[in-house]
Amino acid sequence: MRGLRLGLLVAVFWPTVGLVGQTADDPAVRVMGFGDFNYLLTELDRPEGFKMGQMVGHAIANIDEGLTFFGEISVTGKDTGYSIEVERAQVRYDFSDLFKISAGRFHTPVGYWNATFHHGSWLQTSVARPEMIKFGSRLIPTHFVGLVAEGGLPTSPLGLGYSVGMGNGRAANIARAGDAGDVNDRPAFVAKVRSRPISIVGLEVGASFYADRLLAHDLSEANERIYAVHAVLDRDAPEILAEYTRVNHDPVTGSGSIPGSDAWYVQVGYRLPGAYSEVKPYARVEQVIVPSGEDIFAPLAMNYDGIVAGVRYDPGIFLALRLEYRYEQFEGLETTSSLYAQASFVLAGS
Amino acid sequence: MVRATVLALVTIAAVGPIVSTVGAQTTEAVAIVVHPDVDVDNLSLDQLRSIFLAERQYWEDRSQITLLVRAAITPERDLVLSQIYSMSGDQYRRY
Numbered sequence: 001m002r003g004l005r006l007g008l009l010v011a012v013f014w015p016t017v018g019l020v021g022q023t024a025d026d027p028a029v030r031v032m033g034f035g036d037f038n039y040l041l042t043e044l045d046r047p048e049g050f051k052m053g054q055m056v057g058h059a060i061a062n063i064d065e066g067l068t069f070f071g072e073i074s075v076t077g078k079d080t081g082y083s084i085e086v087e088r089a090q091v092r093y094d095f096s097d098l099f100k101i102s103a104g105r106f107h108t109p110v111g112y113w114n115a116t117f118h119h120g121s122w123l124q125t126s127v128a129r130p131e132m133i134k135f136g137s138r139l140i141p142t143h144f145v146g147l148v149a150e151g152g153l154p155t156s157p158l159g160l161g162y163s164v165g166m167g168n169g170r171a172a173n174i175a176r177a178g179d180a181g182d183v184n185d186r187p188a189f190v191a192k193v194r195s196r197p198i199s200i201v202g203l204e205v206g207a208s209f210y211a212d213r214l215l216a217h218d219l220s221e222a223n224e225r226i227y228a229v230h231a232v233l234d235r236d237a238p239e240i241l242a243e244y245t246r247v248n249h250d251p252v253t254g255s256g257s258i259p260g261s262d263a264w265y266v267q268v269g270y271r272l273p274g275a276y277s278e279v280k281p282y283a284r285v286e287q288v289i290v291p292s293g294e295d296i297f298a299p300l301a302m303n304y305d306g307i308v309a310g311v312r313y314d315p316g317i318f319l320a321l322r323l324e325y326r327y328e329q330f331e332g333l334e335t336t337s338s339l340y341a342q343a344s345f346v347l348a349g350s
Numbered sequence: 351m352v353r354a355t356v357l358a359l360v361t362i363a364a365v366g367p368i369v370s371t372v373g374a375q376t377t378e379a380v381a382i383v384v385h386p387d388v389d390v391d392n393l394s395l396d397q398l399r400s401i402f403l404a405e406r407q408y409w410e411d412r413s414q415i416t417l418l419v420r421a422a423i424t425p426e427r428d429l430v431l432s433q434i435y436s437m438s439g440d441q442y443r444r445y
Contacts, residue, residue: 066414097408154406155397198396198405201436236441271438317443 032058033347034120038127042338044330052077053342056087056119066094074119087119087143098151105177108144109163109192110208111243112230122344125239125269125312127324130286131304132245132263136175138300139263139288140226140245141210143177144168144190152196159196165189169212170224174296184221188212202235213252216296221252224296236280239269249296259291261302269312278315284308290331303331310340318346380429388413395434402434403445 036053040046054076061069072088090104109115114133117124132139146167153160168178169188182188194206210226228245248260269282288304290297310324324340382398384390388409393401400406407415419426435442 094407094414096412097406152405154400157396159400159405196405198400198403201399201403235436236438271441277438 028063029059029061031060034058034122034344035347036121036342036344038343039341040338043336044328044333044338047079052082053121053344054119058120063091068092068094072119096151097154099149100151101147101149103147104145105179106144106146106148106165108141108210109148109150109165109190110140110210110226111228111245112204112206112232112234112241113243114140114142115163115192116234120344120346121342122318122320122346125280125282126267126284126308126310127322127340127342130243130265130267130284131306132243132265132286132288138175138297139247139261139302140228141170141174141177141188141212144188145177145179146187148190154198157197157199159198161194161196163190163192165191170214172215174214183215184213186213200233202233204234205229205231214249214296217299218295220254222249222296223252224249236269236271237273239267239271239280239282241265241267247297249294251295258295259293261288261290261294261297263288267308278313280312280314282308282310282312301331305329318348320344380426399434399436402430 034054034056038051038053040048040051042048054074056072056074059069059071063069068091070088070090070092071086074085074087076083076085086105088105088107090102090106092100092102094100107114107118111133113124113129117129119135121127128134131137133142135142144165144167146165148163148165148167150163151161167188167190168182169186170176170183171178171180172183178188188211190208190210192206192208194204196204206229208226208228208230210224210228212224213221214224216222225248226245227248228243230241230243232242233240242265244262244264246260246262249258251258263286265284265286267282267284269280271277271280284307286304286306286308288302290300290302292298306326306328308324308326310322313321315321320343322340322342322344324342326338326340327335328338329335382393389411390409397406401415402417409415419430431437431439431442435445437445
């Protein structure tokens with residue numbers, strides 16, 4: 001819910017106003033926008049040159065006391081034109097800090113990145129997400145349609161919190177959420193616990209579990225179990241993000257278990273001190289490992305090794321420029337090098 | 351009726367009832383002020399941090415906390431960022 005928090009708090013330190021904040025007289029709807037523009041040089045068999053990135057709009061509405069709506073819509077440039085997607089749409093009612101319930105379309109609360117850095121690349125340090133959790137990933141369902149309850153014990157020293165959800169799970173295209181209903185009569189469940197000690201701002205450790213029955217490409221069904229752990233120090237100096245995910249599939253019919261898939265990444269960054277504080281070098285190592293006997297994932301050629309190194313430069317309050325080098329190996333291809341340049345920005349609204 | 355109650359950060363020269371002060375090492379003391387209806391007379395730094403980080407959004411009586419903070423050009427902003435958020439300005443904006 002970081003995006004929501006940003007929306008609520010951004011006005012607090014807005015430089016042009018005096019005593020401000022969220023009050024009963026505030027506008028009922030706040031809007032924010034994100035965008036990015038890119039240039040790509042690559043050895044991959046992909047079009048090079050300038051690329052429109054993703055334009056993202058956020059709207060946060062206070063409907064009533066404790067009742068809010070949050071919406072996120074993206075417009076993405078593609079070879080065939082522009083695609084418009086409802087990324088998130090959530091109605092939430094807060095009973096207390098311990099219990100808040102939401103209905104709608106979410107970023108699945110599995111791991112850290114997916115539930116923290118949403119659309120709008122300005123929010124994250126690197127140009128793009130790790131391969132294991134990129135939007136459109138088939139490894140982890142990045143979106144979730146259903147109900148989610150969440151809360152925390154903010155007064156506990158460990159800053160314990162949780163999320164639990166029930167929803168539709170993956171669609172027949174396993175890269176997509178079940179926006180139009182579940183593909184079978186087995187709902188998906190997700191649960192996450194985390195500790196965010198209030199005395200160490202930015203530190204979070206957590207574990208997540210996701211269970212669903214999915215429809216495989218050969219129209220057979222398989223039970224899916226995802227286990228994820230993360231440990232992060234989400235600060236500017238240093239930034240350390242680490243996640244590991246295991247995905248197991250068990251065919252509903254047939255010969256028992258098949259080998260599980262693993263994915264992980266470690267990203268480090270450090271914003272330079274003093275006169276160079278606009279500069280933040282970063283690096284990431286990542287891997288997706290799908291064994292050949294994995295009947296669901298192996299035909300999709302998802303194995304991946306990647307090393308990413310880049311520099312983020314923040315010349316303005318809401319503008320970030322990045323130069324990023326990637327050394328990657330996609331399954332079935334030779335290792336390749338790519339160079340990305342990106343300008344990302346925020347349009348802060350009312 | 352909105353039951354939201356207010357937590358404000360102001361310079362000590364402008365305060366009403368003082369609940370707690372932080373940043374004693376700074377040249378200008380800062381006071382944390384809550385609405386008189388709120389039954390809170392002391393806040394630790396960790397409690398204050400949990401409120402400013404939006405981890406805690408409700409008082410014990412379940413009334414919603416509303417933050418009021420003076421403008422960015424005032425000394426309170428630097429104090430809040432360094433003492434409460436433990437963040438740089440850039441990191442705060444990203445948060």
